[in-house]
Amino acid sequence: MSATVAIASPCMKVCTLDASGRYCLGCLRTTDEIALWGSLTDEVRARVIGALPERHRRLEGEPAELEPRRCSQCGTPFGCGANGPEGACWCGRYPPVAPVAGATCLCPACLAAATN
Numbered sequence: 292m293s294a295t296v297a298i299a300s301p302c303m304k305v306c307t308l309d310a311s312g313r314y315c316l317g318c319l320r321t322t323d324e325i326a327l328w329g330s331l332t333d334e335v336r337a338r339v340i341g342a343l344p345e346r347h348r349r350l351e352g353e354p355a356e357l358e359p360r361r362c363s364q365c366g367t368p369f370g371c372g373a374n375g376p377e378g379a380c381w382c383g384r385y386p387p388v389a390p391v392a393g394a395t396c397l398c399p400a401c402l403a404a405a406t407n
Contacts, residue, residue, distance in 0.1 A: 298336040298365060300328055301343060301399035303385060303406060314350065318399065319343045319381075336400075337367045343399045344370040347381035362398035369398045 302325075305317030313321055320328075324339050331339070344357055348370070357370025372380035373396075381399065388405040397405065 298333045298340060298367060299400045299404050301340060301403045303403045309350070314346065318403065319346045319350070340367050340398050340400050341369050344372065344381040347384070348372060360396045362401050363393065363395045364397050364401040367398040367400070369396075371396055 301318040301320065303317045305315075307316045308314065308322070309316055315322070315325060318325075320339060320343070324331075328336070347353075348355070348357060353372065355372055355374075357372050358374055359368060360371040361368050371382075373382075382396075382402060385402050386406050388402070
């Protein structure tokens with residue numbers, strides 16, 4: 292049995308709010324999610340992480356559907372746009388990272404940790 296991995300913040304240190312003042316353009320969390328992150332359970336954090344790729348798709352107006360994936364690092368479900376039109380995937384916003392041993396796709400939190 293593997294140890295439980297706490298779900299890290301998806302913060303990528305690009306802390307700028309969108310025009311509505313509701314979403315961070317870096318991590319795509321709402322201001323409430325950012326403020327409450329430290330007190331959220333991992334179950335709630337996982338739901339937030341899973342919603343981030345779809346938020347990116349919606350905010351960018353991308354028509355491509357996201358393919359369901361699980362993070363190879365922490366197991367959190369999320370959506371992947373890699374098979375959609377160029378630039379459709381949320382992960383393209385992150386700087387390139389060195390490959391993580393044994394990893395395929397990473398969720399926003401694990402990718403943010405790998406870039407920091």
